Amino acid sequence: MKKTLFTFTFTLLGIFSFAQYKKVYSYGDYQKDWALVKTSSGTYGFIDQNKKQVVAPIYSKIEKFGKIHPDFALVKAITDTYGLIDKNGKEIVPAIYRNIGKFDELKNGLALVETINNKFGFIDTNGKEAISAIYSLDEIKAKLQ
Numbered sequence: 001m002k003k004t005l006f007t008f009t010f011t012l013l014g015i016f017s018f019a020q021y022k023k024v025y026s027y028g029d030y031q032k033d034w035a036l037v038k039t040s041s042g043t044y045g046f047i048d049q050n051k052k053q054v055v056a057p058i059y060s061k062i063e064k065f066g067k068i069h070p071d072f073a074l075v076k077a078i079t080d081t082y083g084l085i086d087k088n089g090k091e092i093v094p095a096i097y098r099n100i101g102k103f104d105e106l107k108n109g110l111a112l113v114e115t116i117n118n119k120f121g122f123i124d125t126n127g128k129e130a131i132s133a134i135y136s137l138d139e140i141k142a143k144l145q
Contacts (some may be wrong), residue, residue, distance in 0.1 A: 019046075021057075022039055023040075024083040025037070027049060030046065034054055035048075038057070041106050043059060043078065044060070045059065046056065046060075046062075060077065061075070063075070067102075068102045068103060068111060076095065084094065093127040097115060113133050114133070116119040120133055120137050120139075
């Protein structure tokens with residue numbers, strides 16, 4: 001009887017925890033052993049194969065890893081700002097930028113970022129601003145020469 005009750009309870013808990021997601025996408029599409037999940041409110045995150053949350057479902061969009069850097073995925077907040085997460089699910093760059101360019105596109109090891117106030121700078125692969133985002137586009141391009 002105890003075993004049956006335990007199995008029933010465990011099954012209900014599994015169904016309940018899975019029910020919080022409107023959709024669970026295929027495992028491995030973004031990261032090995034992770035599945036993209038979508039909530040009923042339309043936000044995205046990731047769970048692992050044990051259905052444990054790896055990345056909180058707080059983003060309006062998550063790009064695949066490698067689009068701008070092999071180790072990072074671009075994430076878009078519901079405020080239409082962008083940040084980066086790494087392959088461990090850790091937020092490397094908070095979603096505070098209007099745009100994040102590809103790493104190494106303009107300067108080796110750096111990515112161009114644009115703030116919501118149309119100011120530009122560069123971030124490094126640690127997620128830190130290597131050149132503060134306080135410049136106009138012309139000023140930041142001049143710094144590259």
